[in-house]
Amino acid sequence: MKIKNRTACTTAAPSPARRRLAMASLAAAGLLCSFTAQAQVAVFQENFTSGLGSFTAAGSATNSSGAARLAGCYGCTDGAITSGPISTVGFSSLSLSFDRVTSGLDIGEGGIAEYSTNGSTWTALETTRATSNGRVTFNLPAAAAGQTGLRLRFRIDANLSSETYTVDNIQLTGISGDGGGTNPHAKGPAPTASLLEASTGPFTYASTNVSSLSADGYGGATIFHPTNVAGPFAAIAISPGYTGTKSTMTWWGERLASHGFVVAVIDTNSIYDQPYQRAPQLMAALRQLVTFSNTSSHPIYRKVDPNRLGVMGHSMGGGGTLIAARDNPTLKAAIPLAPWNTSTNFSSVSVPTLVVACESDSIAPVNSHASPFYNSLPSSTRKAFMEMNNGDHFCVMNGNDFTRIMGKYGVAWMKRFLDNDTRYSPFLCGAQHQADLSNSQLSEYRENCPY
Structure with missing residues (x-):
């Protein structure tokens, strides 16, 4: 939430003659401020706790005391850092905040903050010298919203290596398009x-x-994780089936990660492990994802929400998924795939x-x-049963013919129950779901809606 918004909500006491009208206005203003505070969620953030984090560097750009330090250079490239593509799809009213300190800059020099929607044309938000140190907030224009590749760049225009521009605690926030912006877990556009x-x-x-x-x-894993949207994210562990390896289930990792989940597609300790052995391995993988998320040097640092975890698995991995769900009621969602037990x-x-x-099968x-x-x-548990028409036991693996409909329901289920995102409910219970019941790839569907 921006400091200036808090300030705008502070109002002097009204005169007695206008007290009633003023009190009504203050109440309305208080409601507006409360809504705005709820609506603002993080789209992107970088604190430089691990090198330059998600930014790439040019010229003299280093991590100094947990901040990005950019130095000038005479006759060579001045320091600059540029973010990777940031998705602002599904967000509006974008606001960029960051801390900055300049040192030794002369007239005509400056630390520059700018953004681009295409990676080639840049728009400056400010050019600052030593008299403008501190934390600042800028409201980005509406054109910055709804972009798949918004980029941020910070650079210095100076002549000497002793002239510096230091940037830290970068945060891009916006109002999520989740039907009010009150769900901090809702990410991405309306489905x-x-x-x-x-x-x-x-x-x-x-x-x-x-x-x-x-x-x-x-037995090891491939972790798939989103890169152009701020976390933390719900995390999912996926087990292959009997004699299978993680390579058979990678499409699920890719599909789910691209919708805003951290996904570990695991190998089991033995390809012959039974369901009761796969269940604790799924939970071990989830625990390690949380550990990695707490490790500043790991690629998924700060990307996992330890309170939103789910499991999936194929065949004996599906049996393990059911056992894990039975034995770990704090899990938020489970999807057994052609399960065996x-x-x-x-x-x-x-x-x-x-x-x-x-x-x-x-x-x-x-x-x-x-x-x-x-x-x-039990009927008290939110549940559904989806059967793939004429699919064999391997119909859920890589290269299957059902990825469109199966991926649709897999993502919607995890979004609804891991992210508590009710925008996906119509695809599981409502009109969108009813339209799918005539899909030739579905031979049967059962559920206990609503949810």
Whole structure:
């Protein structure tokens, strides 16, 4: 929230003659200020706790005492830092705040803050010298909203290396388009059928590997995480099936990360691990994601919300998903995919669970696995059952024919229950969902709406 907005909400006491009218005005102003405080959420932030963080450097640009220090240079390149692309899709009323300090600048020199919507044309927000130190806030024009590649740049125009411009605690905030802006977990534009059915969502993402030697309690992982939108994000761990590896499930990691989740697609300790062994490995992976998020040198530093965790898995990994949901009621969502398990009783599960089945599954036949698993879930638990028409046991893996509809429901389920984002409810219960029931790729769908 901007300091100047707080100041604007401070009003002197009215004269007696105008007290009633003034008190009514103050009450209205108080409501307006309260709404604005709720509506402003972080779109992007950088505190330079780990080098220059998400910024790339040119010229003399270094991390000094946890801030970006830019120095001048005579006859060579002055210091500058430029952010990667930042998604402002789904946000309005953007505001940029940062701390800056200049030192030794002469007339005609300055520290410059600017932004670009295309990466080539830059608009200056300010050029400052030593008399303008402190924290500042700038309201960006409406054209900066709704961009997939907004960039920020800070640079110095000076002649000497002793002349510096130091920047820290950069924060870009905006009003989220979540139907009022009151949900801090809601990220991205309002969902549409075409957005959910596309192969990737609104955010760019990166991946990083966890080796078997670095993994704590599981066999290794590839972590997929958003790169052009501020966290923290809900986190999801995904297990492959019997004899499978993480490489069979990467499409889920990519799809979910591009919609604003941190996703660990894991290898298990043994490809022959049973469901009861995969469940604790899913939880171990989630715990390590939280640890990585608390480690300043890790790529997912500050990206994981430890209170919003979910699990997924295929086949025996799906059985492990159900067991993890049963044994860890603090989980927020679960999606077992063509699940296999020796027990069909999950009557104590309270975690919202979407069971995905493959109609022609001969390895985990629907009538003896996915269907009784779903039926055993209590009616008090938010649940759904989705069966892929004529799909075999591998219909949920990479290269399947159901990615549009399956990815749509997988993302919507996680958005609704991990992010508490009710903008996705119509795709699970409402008119959008009803339209999908005639989709030829669905052979059956059950649910206990509303949610």
